[in-house]
Amino acid sequence: MFVGDLGEGDLKTIKAIKKIPIPTAVILGNHDRGYDGSGDLLKIQLRMLGDLHCGWDLREWDFPLVSVIGARPCSSGGGFHLSKEVKAIFGPISLEESAEKIVLAAKKAHKDLPLIILAHSGPSGLGSEASSPCGRDWKRPYIDWGDKDLAIAIDKIRMHKVPNLVVFGHTHHELKNNAGVRKTFARDQWGTAYLNTAAVPRSGYDSNGNLLTHFSWVEFKNGVLNDVSHRWYREDGSIAYNEQLYTLKPIAE
Numbered sequence: 345m346f347v348g349d350l351g352e353g354d355l356k357t358i359k360a361i362k363k364i365p366i367p368t369a370v371i372l373g374n375h376d377r378g379y380d381g382s383g384d385l386l387k388i389q390l391r392m393l394g395d396l397h398c399g400w401d402l403r404e405w406d407f408p409l410v411s412v413i414g415a416r417p418c419s420s421g422g423g424f425h426l427s428k429e430v431k432a433i434f435g436p437i438s439l440e441e442s443a444e445k446i447v448l449a450a451k452k453a454h455k456d457l458p459l460i461i462l463a464h465s466g467p468s469g470l471g472s473e474a475s476s477p478c479g480r481d482w483k484r485p486y487i488d489w490g491d492k493d494l495a496i497a498i499d500k501i502r503m504h505k506v507p508n509l510v511v512f513g514h515t516h517h518e519l520k521n522n523a524g525v526r527k528t529f530a531r532d533q534w535g536t537a538y539l540n541t542a543a544v545p546r547s548g549y550d551s552n553g554n555l556l557t558h559f560s561w562v563e564f565k566n567g568v569l570n571d572v573s574h575r576w577y578r579e580d581g582s583i584a585y586n587e588q589l590y591t592l593k594p595i596a597e
């Protein structure tokens with residue numbers, strides 16, 4: 345799953361994603377609008393991605409056995425702001441209409457499969473500290489920078505099925521002004537997990553000069569969230585560093 349901000353409208357990453365031989369799902373981010381206010385560059389990317397892009401829709405596939413739906417494409421967080429590029433393609437869409445589109449996507453999903461919501465910005469309601477999963481850390485006052493349409497949608501979706509996981513990016517793990525690192529995992533009272541995957545940059549070198557690349561890793565077992573971690577992989581596919589965020593406690597015998 346790709347949470348967006350692939351590269352300022354650069355088509356290279358999209359071409360690379362299309363070649364990945366396993367199922368992928370993409371939501372584009374605010375930076376993917378590029379520098380083309382007409383929306384044409386965004387349209388090209390959406391056309392290239394085709395059904396890999398799941399903005400406001402269900403990513404249809406037979407495998408893996410999870411349902412993935414997308415939130416509003418190209419979100420820049422901060423409650424609700426429909427970018428002019430998105431408006432140029434999808435028309436004027438209100439906060440309520442955006443929430444409803446996410447809810448409709450969830451209704452298309454198979455009820456018995458785990459439900460994952462893929463978003464560029466996470467929902468509002470996860471805290472208003474700079475270090476909250478969607479907190480604004482780059483400017484005072486520190487506020488909740490999450491998306492309201494997504495939060496409303498999650499509330500409504502829960503009436504049919506509790507979403508298992510919301511995956512997003514946008515608010516970087518490392519906080520501005522050397523203020524430490526962000527909280528990147530949360531669970532609400534209904535059991536929905538929230539995972540911020542925005543390790544930026546997502547690749548770098550260790551002290552021995554080995555390239556390490558970040559992936560957020562999630563496992564489901566029998567339809568239940570079982571393991572969530574941030575992992576830094578070496579080029580040979582081995583794990584150099586694993587930050588465990590969640591493990592399902594084994595049931596005591």
Ligand SMILES: [Fe+2]
Pocket residue numbers: 349373374375419420464513514515
């Ligand atoms: Fe972003």
